[in-house]
Amino acid sequence: MRKIRSHYATPEDFTAAIREDNALEVFTTDGYEPGEEVLLELSFTGLPGKMMVRAIGHEWHAARPRLRVRAGGTVMCAGSEWRKIQFLKKVATGEVKLTARRRHVRLPVLVEIRWRRRGQRDFNTAALSEISEGGGLLLTQHRPEVGEEVIIEITPPGSARPLEILAVVRNSNNDEGVGLEFMARDMGGVHRLREVIRRLVEQ
Template sequence: MVSPAQVATVRRIRCHYASGEAFAAALRAAGDEQALQVFTTERFEPGEEVLAEVFFTGMNGKMLIRAIGKKWHMARPRLRVRAGGVLRCSGSEWRKLQFLREVALGKATMAPRRRHLRQPVLVEIRWRRSDASDLLPATISEISEAGALLLTDAGLTLGEEIIIEITTPGGARPLELTSIVRNTRGPEGVGVEFLRRNSGGLTRIREVIRRLVDQ
């Protein structure tokens, strides 16, 4: 029997900046490596995991970053200090912030906004090749209606068809998603596209995302 997926329920924190320069300054002002200064009235605790909704003028769309709270403080109007704090990131999430800094400084450009927004998650799944029966463990770190980012050491090849099994909290049995490998070049993982997204299949995928992602 498949054990339930391990899912962390996290809050979304709005982290918007007036300009790219303001965002780059927030990275510098954090005063710590792999950290970002944020301005928000939503209190977060040290060590709390959150989803930072990052946006600044010039971006094609918002980007969600999984982060850990370092410190938060209330506003101090007399000192002209806004409410906010510092978030820390690591791994692929920090690389996203580094890329956004390059965009903010005009050294890189963002690709056109995806039709389907990828949601950061952290869920254990099982998968197998379409011509095999043995299930292998892996982790999904991003998911959308169109596909997912699969973290696995297995040597998957471009165009290979696989079956992904996801068990959601409260789910009676795992949902099988037929997928095809679309990207193996990224250092963060393997990009897969969900196939057979007819009306019934799309409804099931949306339900999976609803259960996995904190609304």
């Protein structure tokens, strides 16, 4: 999956680019084909950090300098990816305030994992819908409390051995799950986590 970047000069430019039919106007010189799945990196002035969104290419055109038309086109988003666009719209209009800048950009994934509370043996089957070296979004029916320590087991694509990660629940603001911060990662664990993330995004 290729990554493309689209930056908007102002929050108003971003909100103007959102269409009602789950489409988003993007400005990028990285061409894509209709129907191609892309990893879209969105940013606009005032947004602390960047948002990664999975999207499907709808149409793209090269720049037309004489007509003062920038290179770009439209992409389509659905489900949780479209909800990310709507969340960014709230940020752009000032309805939601973001002040903290994440050290690592969260990447959109959807991977089945197992997790358990630290000190317990029984695992729960769940999923991660976002991941970075710093943390992830855990989707689970049995939501742990903020401040609880949990053990996450992720099995990378093509691997039989799971990666075990200690994490702390940092927030429960998302209706779909809880935000995790990964803890106690030695250098070997960091390198393996990076490889796991790469495989998950590219699968």
